[in-house]
Amino acid sequence: MKKLIVVVLVLLVVVACGGGGGSNTPTGPRDTLVFAASADATTLDPHNTTDTESDQVIMMLYETLIGFDRDMKIVPRLAERWDVAADGVTWTFHLRDGIRFHDGTPFDAEAVRRNFARVMDPVANHKRLVLFDMIDRVEAVDARTVRITTRYPFGAFEPTMAHVSAAIVNPAVAEKFGKDFGSAADRASGTGPYRIASWKKDQEIVLERHDDYWGEQGRTERIVYRPIPEAAARVLALEAGDVDVISRIPSADIARLEKEPGITVTKTPSVGMQQFRFNVTKKPYTDVRVRQAISYAIDRRAIVDNLVSSFARPSTGPLTPIMRGYANLGEIPHDPDKARALLKAAGYPDGFKTRIATTPRYPMGVELAEALAADLKKVGIEAAIDVIEWGTMVTYWAGLPPEKNPQEIFIMGAGASTADADWGLRPIFRSAPTNENNYGYYSNAEFDRVIEAAMRETDAEKRQQLYRRAQEIVYLEDPGAVWLFDTLYVVASRAAVEGVTPSPLGAVTFAHAVVR
Amino acid sequence: MHLLLQSFLRLVSVLFGISVLVFLIVHAIPGDPAVIAAGLEASPETVARIRRDLGLDQPLPVQFVRFVTRAVTGDLGTSIRTGVPVVSEIRERLPHTVILTLGGIGLAILLGLMAGMAAAITRRRWVDRVVMALTLVAVSTPSYWLALMGMLVFALQLALVPSIGVGTPLHYLLPIVVLGLQSGGQVARISRAALMETLHKEYVRAAEARGVGRWRVIGRHALGNALLPVVTLIGLRIGGLLAGTVLVESVFAIPGVGRMMVDAVIARDFPMVQGGVLVVATLIVVVNVLTDLVGAGLDPRVRAA
């Protein structure tokens, strides 16, 4: 027994020394950067994905004709210039010369045509089909010119073309693998600054620099994506130096990491926002005064300052400031007296009972519902909370007719992936028979009219006026939701990391990142 | 031979039961896999087409028969979420889970027997209790908590081991220690009880009376007899261990089968859930059968019968 103890002790000492001695400082930039994602990518097919974890890898492998810069301005990518004819429906893209896909095949107008044929093919049925609803046809005029004709003048055409799902994949590879394109390392090919080297499911995706890239070369040889599902473990791994960059950080840890000397925290204004929506077909939310009362009953400042201060700014409208078409309508004040008066006017002087549905999928989702319920209690409304698992939650949002949907107030995180007012307002508030996109059955005749007109308006000035009007209606006059806050996209990295690009779409890319 | 045949029949019938159970459960869970796969911005037509592609529009008995007949030929279908065959998704992840489980069991046996022996040899109640209490503390702590604490201390503060991932053997150390401590407590409990019991037996006392050293007595007589309940326990615990790796896999970011199945349930990826459960259950039943056989080999009573 004694011998055993000695052996164990010796082993411990050896391990301890070995661990201590291993901390040699590397010189010069490292050849590998490790990013801890919260989940593995599901697919690397840009036409067939809707999740951020996949999108942020996709953004490294493929490119769009035109893209967003850090401030969501439209900039040239694979197309060096583009224009729209006076008819408002004919768009011409002039492609850059000398671009090659990862396997060496040249990129040309025909490749673009085949890509749109792929994503818009109703039989292949890719998930992003619906986004390109307005496109009538895509033609390759010559090797370097593409003409796209829309079915009607579409105000948000450019942001749609800059959307990640309009990315151009290598058509030969895509057609070879069909539905299986993007499901493994040897089934993904684009023009992006990095190419895929290997993909071990749930373990790591390794990208390596595409040396034939047309633009500025990547500064790091390999970018590794390592999925760590547990948030607390992600933070620990960053602090231990096992990964270089993390996102989706627990809010309490953000404030602490900001004070850590070896860590840099960046916060990017994003398209994301957190709201609780009303099912306006359920009594008493049929009454606009009740919805207004609830909006005034909520102390947004207290929530933002105490609960989510590290990643939120109070809402100032139904869109976030960085989105095209945003109008600053101001914060809605906390006014319980006004709320009580409105409730009284609506015939509920003693309040009523209601239910709030939420899901922990959203950061602080459950706590926000609890804070909401506490505020509502102060104006006499008794709210019970239903915490619903994500897989079940989405079934409530899957095109149910009102009579089949029991939800009353429910959490919703919105973030239009085109960063444009059209996608941020039209699908989710325009009158519709079911709640396939308009989860709360919101219906307002004037809103419908204005939003439809705005979509077809291509004059920037007039478009902005129409969107402002639409936002006034849904935010103040006939509220469709309680907007709580706009979210900041938070990324933390080791201090030695430079050039990480967080996107307002809530994704992070590493085209020019380096570890010093 | 009779025993082997019996074991095989048991294997088949349990697996059939598992297939029925997992199929029923999967279809009782609310949530439409097509809706989830399509994403929130998809149109109803997209969803309907995905549903048709997946064969989810077929009647349940038809779906079940198809599932079983395919499974028999080794085809577990295709993942809804990733479009990759379930078999290859599992093949990629299974080694990690197996390493964790075997490592956990190995460490558990080692720690458990050591603790049990220490307790049995000293024969002082307080030593016994202290050793048992220490192992019990590990068993009594939620595994994810133990894992996070371990990571905090050994990966961050002492920097002895990597925090997460699976690159090198060292990566597995902390997860295995967490799993081993958790199950080791139970093994310790069983082996202690078994040791105590055999130490009270006539022949052990007789051997001691003959002047044979206590260590030899334990090594020769007691340990062998104590192994039987330990083997039985491992058979019983293997299910918990294999499936229980899920929390540890999540915390340490290990790409194992447990985590895969939990993700699959949340994403309503039915083929992945069914395939995963079937494979894990097969392993569990096989280990159960093996431990039964080993147990039969170890136990003189069963051998005689």
Place this chain on the structure above:
Amino acid sequence: MSESWRRLASDVPALLALAVVALFVGAALLADVVAPHDALAVDLASNYLPASRTHLLGTDHLGRDTFSRLLLGARVSLTIALVATLAGLLVGATLGLIAAWRRGAVDGTIMQAVDVLLSFPDMLLAIAVAAILGRGVMSTIVAVAIFSVPIFARLVRASAQSVVGADFVVASRAAGASATRILLRHVLPQCYAPLLAQGTITLGSAILFASGLSFLGLGVQPPDPEWGAMLSRGRELLRSSPLGAVAPGVAITLVVLSFSLLGDGLKDALDPRR
């Protein structure tokens, strides 16, 4: 029985464990009376407070008193453990008794079902149950109960088998006693000791299991405090406000440990062979 009591009374760790359990049961029963604050009162402005005289264990993310929530949480957690264990015991014991009594095909079928349950990854089964029934105390109880059924069934079957063939059972059978009567009168009492010991231990694992469910985002509904949910919430605060994170962890470990020690003590005390 008195002999067993005497043995238990001389078992110091078991007694200590009993005291801890009694303390937490007391806290659970009297939570409303002894709690210094309203465990559900939200006050955002005073969240994440450190420990102080007014807030013994500080406050949580919504400014609620952690100590008061811990006390109230004892009620929720212990209720889940108790009801789930009893349900599992009842179903498992019944199955085990039937299997031992009827033998043959019935025994085979029951043990087959038990084998299926044992071979089903338990955490996954629990997630599925939570997904089917919706989150809440009820689904947690059902999930925990299901996972404990096979243990009790095997235990009772094993104990009962040794009695079923005994002379006095055969005699009562010959005397025309009904099966139910024999089982309840003669067979079941033989299983009390192992059942009591195993039941106590299962109480502890039930709490652990429920906390694992909370970790995976399932478990009870707010605003009810449950230890597992508190701990799972607290893991994100481990570094920034450790007290709120550690307190529920210590509570869980302490109670589960006590149940185990008590179970061991009971096993030793009730075991007629010692």
